[in-house]
Each structure stands twice: as C-alpha cells, then as structure tokens.
Amino acid sequence: MYRGLIALDADGVLLDFNLAYGRSWEKAFGVKPRLVNPNAYWAVDRWGVPRLTGAALDRLRATFDDEFWTTVPAIDGAIDACHTLCEAGYELVCVSALPSKFEAARLKNLQDLGFPIKRVIATDNDQASVSPKAQVLDVLKPEAFVDDYLPYLKGVHPDIHSALILRDPHGSPNQGADLSLASSQHVNLAQFSAWWVQRRAVGNDSLQAQVQPTT
Structure with a gap:
C-alpha cells in the first residue's frame, strides 16, 4: 500500500562523505590523513587536515569527479x-x-x-x-x-x-x-x-x- x-x-x-573525503585527500596529496576526531561533524576536523586555498584546494577539488561521486560508502x-x-x-x-x-x-x-x-x-x-x-x-x-x-x-x-x-x-x-x-x-x-x-x-x-x- x-x-x-x-x-x-x-x-x-x-x-559517509567524511570517510570518502579522507580517501580523496590521500588521492590528491599521496598521504593518508590521520583520523583525529571520529565525532567531528566536518571532514577537515575529523581528519585534522588544514583548510586549503589556492592551487592546493583546486588539486583536492579535482578529485571530486564522477568516480568520487559513484563510490561514496x-x-x-x-x-x-x-x-x-x-x-x-x-x-x-x-x-x-x-x-x-x-x-x-x-x-x-x-x-x-x-x-x-x-x-x-x-x-x-x-x-x-x-x-x-x-x-x-x-x-x-x-x-x-x-x-x-x-x-x-x-x-x-x-x-x-x-x-x-x-x-x-x-x-x-x-x-x-x-x-x-x-x-x-x-x-x-x-x-x-x-x-x-x-x-x-x-x-x-x-x-x-x-x-x-x-x-
């Protein structure tokens, strides 16, 4: 009914975008980020990574492609x-x-x-x-x-x-x-x-x- x-x-x-974000960080920079706060709402706080600007931000954003959006757990x-x-x-x-x-x-x-x-x-x-x-x-x-x-x-x-x-x-x-x-x-x-x-x-x-x- x-x-x-x-x-x-x-x-x-x-x-789980936050988990996928950690994978994208590793893909962009070749370094697996360390989980520092599993209770953090925002991905950058969960992984303890810096807030990026400029070329570094563009590099990370480039990983948010079709492959990324089809593989979020x-x-x-x-x-x-x-x-x-x-x-x-x-x-x-x-x-x-x-x-x-x-x-x-x-x-x-x-x-x-x-x-x-x-x-x-x-x-x-x-x-x-x-x-x-x-x-x-x-x-x-x-x-x-x-x-x-x-x-x-x-x-x-x-x-x-x-x-x-x-x-x-x-x-x-x-x-x-x-x-x-x-x-x-x-x-x-x-x-x-x-x-x-x-x-x-x-x-x-x-x-x-x-x-x-x-x-």
Missing part, C-alpha cells in the same frame, strides 16, 4: 533503514546539494550500494536565508524530508515533516534557536526510520522521537 513520498539528503544521511544502517521505509509503503527520493552534472553519478552510487532509490534531484548549496532544497520540496510535496544540516530546513513548508539527523556532535551546526525548525530529531536514519514506521503504524503523530544525548 502506497503511503507517500519521503525525501532524503545524501551526505550525512545516506552516505553508505552510512552504517542506512540501506536497511531505507528498505524498512519502502516495505512500509513509502517511495524514496534523494534531494542532494551537489552540482547537477553529478546527479547521475550519485544515483548510480546509491543503486550500486543497494539503496531502493530511483531518483536523485540535485540542488545548489547556497547558504542563503532559505534552503536551496525548499523549492524542490515544494514541488515534490513529500510527507517527510530528512537532512543532517539544520540550515537546509529553513523555508521548508510546515506541512512537510522536517526530520533532522544530528549525527556527529563536535562542531555541529545543528544547534541553537533554529532547532525549532525540526519537526523531530534523530541520531541517524536508522533511528528515524524505525520511529517513523512505528508512528504511522500506531496512528500516533504525537509519538516523540528518542534522541540519545550527544557527547
């Missing part, structure tokens, strides 16, 4: 979480802030990993007052939108359930007054999936998500 559409962000929700539990949602009757679409020229690569990445997702929609990553994903979501009209970056909840229509994935707490932008934009908060997609399906099964829209404390 079809129940509706759920829109999912990719990096930080479905895919899945976050633990994310594939099963998506299958749980599909088995409950939901259709999944990925709404991802990346250049549109990599849209097909991202879809191939997800499908090669076994995600039950047939469509990827790329948006820009403009840090404006309104989420660059809001316009796409207005057209899609999903029941829920799941992202791990709080600013991307800005401007999302209130009829859409905006679920925030908190994930890694150190240096996280997911804090402050704007947390009120999130309809619910979850540690990861697996937790959201289990909660959402239970919430719908019992017909209780007031069922509260259980979020573990961050460290």
Whole structure:
C-alpha cells in the first residue's frame, strides 16, 4: 500500500562523505590523513587536515569527479533503514546539494550500494536565508524530508515533516534557536526510520522521537 513520498539528503544521511573525503585527500596529496576526531561533524576536523586555498584546494577539488561521486560508502544502517521505509509503503527520493552534472553519478552510487532509490534531484548549496532544497520540496510535496544540516530546513513548508539527523556532535551546526525548525530529531536514519514506521503504524503523530544525548 502506497503511503507517500519521503525525501532524503545524501551526505550525512545516506552516505559517509567524511570517510570518502579522507580517501580523496590521500588521492590528491599521496598521504593518508590521520583520523583525529571520529565525532567531528566536518571532514577537515575529523581528519585534522588544514583548510586549503589556492592551487592546493583546486588539486583536492579535482578529485571530486564522477568516480568520487559513484563510490561514496553508505552510512552504517542506512540501506536497511531505507528498505524498512519502502516495505512500509513509502517511495524514496534523494534531494542532494551537489552540482547537477553529478546527479547521475550519485544515483548510480546509491543503486550500486543497494539503496531502493530511483531518483536523485540535485540542488545548489547556497547558504542563503532559505534552503536551496525548499523549492524542490515544494514541488515534490513529500510527507517527510530528512537532512543532517539544520540550515537546509529553513523555508521548508510546515506541512512537510522536517526530520533532522544530528549525527556527529563536535562542531555541529545543528544547534541553537533554529532547532525549532525540526519537526523531530534523530541520531541517524536508522533511528528515524524505525520511529517513523512505528508512528504511522500506531496512528500516533504525537509519538516523540528518542534522541540519545550527544557527547
């Protein structure tokens, strides 16, 4: 029984961009970075590498090619979480802030990993007052939108359930007054999936998500 559409962000929700970033650093500079903080939200903080400018930044960015965007690994539990949602009757679409020229690569990445997702929609990553994903979501009209970056909840229509994935707490932008934009908060997609399906099964829209404390 079809129940509706759920829109999912990719990096930080479905895919482990931070792990892939470490591989790209090694590819660009021939040195494997050392993991210094597994709880860091941003990749540069996780690997303890400098913030680059100029030619060095261009060299790193050159590694973010089709091969990169087709080989980002899945976050633990994310594939099963998506299958749980599909088995409950939901259709999944990925709404991802990346250049549109990599849209097909991202879809191939997800499908090669076994995600039950047939469509990827790329948006820009403009840090404006309104989420660059809001316009796409207005057209899609999903029941829920799941992202791990709080600013991307800005401007999302209130009829859409905006679920925030908190994930890694150190240096996280997911804090402050704007947390009120999130309809619910979850540690990861697996937790959201289990909660959402239970919430719908019992017909209780007031069922509260259980979020573990961050460290």
